[in-house]
Amino acid sequence: MIILYHNPESEDSNKCLEILETSKHNHEIIKYKDKPLDAVKLRKIIKLLNVSPIEIIRTRDVLWIEKFQHIVDSGIDFSEEEYIQILIKYPELIERPIIINGDKAVIGKPARKIFDIIT
Numbered sequence: 812m813i814i815l816y817h818n819p820e821s822e823d824s825n826k827c828l829e830i831l832e833t834s835k836h837n838h839e840i841i842k843y844k845d846k847p848l849d850a851v852k853l854r855k856i857i858k859l860l861n862v863s864p865i866e867i868i869r870t871r872d873v874l875w876i877e878k879f880q881h882i883v884d885s886g887i888d889f890s891e892e893e894y895i896q897i898l899i900k901y902p903e904l905i906e907r908p909i910i911i912n913g914d915k916a917v918i919g920k921p922a923r924k925i926f927d928i929i930t
Contacts, residue, residue, distance in 0.1 A: 813838040813929060816848075816856070816909040824908035826922035836929055843909075847902050853895050856909060859916035864894030867906045867918065875904055 815831060817840045818824045831838045848856070857864055869875060879897065882889070889897070898905055908919040915928040 814911040815840050816843045816905075816907065816911075817841060818844060818907045821907050823920050823922050827908045827910060827919040827925050830922060830925050831929075834929065843905060843907075844902055847899065848905075850895055850899060853898055856911070856916060857895075859911060859914065860909070860918065864891050864898065865889075867909075868894065868898065869904050869906050872904055874901060 813831060813836050815824075815827060815838055817828060819842065828840065853864075857867065860867065870880070878901075879889075906918050906920065910917055910919050910925050910928060912928040917924045917927050919925050
């Protein structure tokens with residue numbers, strides 16, 4: 812079963828959903844803004860993506876810039892756990908879409924990256 816952490820407001824997320832629907836792959840859609848991730852799931856996703864937490868943060872998002880960028884710019888870095896807590900509190904900062912297929916995962920930007928794990 813392929814899992815799509817989906818945001819219907821995201822063009823890339825909608826393109827990934829369309830790919831899944833047309834390719835007839837069995838999939839589950841999780842609207843992560845409506846059903847927020849907990850720390851355990853978020854850590855698992857980060858591990859599957861093989862990235863650090865900062866790499867799944869939308870650092871160009873106005874929310875990030877207004878609330879957190881000045882801290883990073885001042886030379887203070889957040890710990891991995893602090894980044895995870897930020898993402899739990901502000902799920903809109905999570906880069907999207909995230910697609911998981913077993914032990915493989917990608918961020919579907921651009922949407923064609925989904926093919927890296929579904930073929």
